[in-house]
Amino acid sequence: MSFLNLEEKTFVVLGVANKKSVAWGIASGLEQEGAKVIYIVRSEKRKEELSARLLKDREIIICDVEYQEQIDAAAEQIKTLAPNGLDGFVHSIAFANYSEGLQPFHSTVRKDFLQAVDISCFSLLAMTKALKEQFNEDAAIVTVSISTTRMASENYGYMGPVKAALDSSVAFLAKSLSEDTNIRVNAVGASLLKTSASAGIPNYINSYLFAEKVIPRKKALQTKEAADTALFLLSPRSSGINAQTIVVDAGMSINYFDRDVINDCMR
Template sequence: MSEREPAFDFLSLSDKTVLVMGVANKKSVAYRIANILESCGVNVIYTLRSEARRESLAKLLAGRTTLICDVEDQAQIDAMAAKLKSDGVELAGLVHSIAFADYPEGIRPFHETTRQQFLQAIDISAFSLTSVCNALKDCFANDASVVTIGISTTRMASESYGFMAPIKAALESSLAFLTKSFSRFSEVRFNAVAAGLLKTSASAGIPGYVDSYLYAEKVIPRGRAVSTDEVASTAVFLISPRSSGITAQSVVVDAGMSINYFDASVVSAVTSADVD
């Protein structure tokens, strides 16, 4: 990560503290967000899922403050919040980049999703945002910004994403309710970056995802997929005071894919294949 001081603090983030949740490796969206935040002079505190994850990231996060917090365990969430509060930490922002879905038998039809799969996924990927924010409410600055990572559309029934679209829809819906709820005692904002298909280690493990990613590159007008840094840069903007008028929103970052499904070359390729 860059140790340079920002030449001009356009985003007004210098010397502020932001908590980043969800770093798994150097390709993680959370890591790229943290990287940009640090280049803006932000003090980033990292929460990691386990001691094993902390050990695996020891070199990558050398010299950084790391806390253990498995969001499936409320006691760990509470302990993390208590630690920050006892240390007198005031958070200008929270980055929630956490998602998990279990596909032990690969991607199956949505109606075959098991109760255990769905409830675990919604607990980790959606409810954890509410649980963490409630625990941290006394640590947030009055005008803090919370940013989570969603997907570009929760209405596209993509088979390669399994049952995660409904989970992300729940996450997205919670933004409005958290904004309203927190408005009773603060000006904390809640937004999401609704990302298009990304090339990350996590996504590579989803059955069928790579083919969808390659298709996205064909549909996107510029001919190349959304980069992790493009998503990360948008998240940093939403964390910053420069986005103070934006709350309860999902900002789509898909490089225009949603406007180009009927691109002539794509349509031609499909219809020609049908003829053959």
């Protein structure tokens, strides 16, 4: 038996896009620990791409979380694939549609903001509700957030407030589920990562390189480090942790006033 005690448990992972995804880091870690993983992806195209390469011979369900009927259908499919119930759920999706390009926050387009909240935040509630009766005793839910929602980075746009809503939802969802279950809900608050999704953020590479300067070890957070934290939160070893966003930033938040960074700026 491994330290995490995940053998023969069953988990649903939502959000694998490619091998750089945090969701894949979590899912592959679960498989290595001997757990069964049921994958949820957004489209038939994504399923075909992943089935041909990364997720060959895995159980893959299609579900666009913007549509309640697809969420309900996915839950029914999962019921047949997990007859012994679910031990956990990983929510690792986020979406921002800057239909008019990146705008100052006060010029955010309503439909873009609401769509981002729906996909990136409300989907956690919707999926949890749909799967609730399938969760086993002491199941764990983990979502992927960011290390701080108070750092108003212009290039991150309205996704900062959306992630703040996600963090708050973690606490409220944990409290709500506690009325009749022992399901725990937590988030991994990761700092800047080198993923395909982050590559779509304007000027992200400059922010990533700055993070490497500020992090005490002078090396950015690795996707596996965020994924490993999620594995711990999914395991019985973290049974005392609930309604928390665990910041995983390699110490970046303590070092914004690093003397070398200050000296470089003042030159």
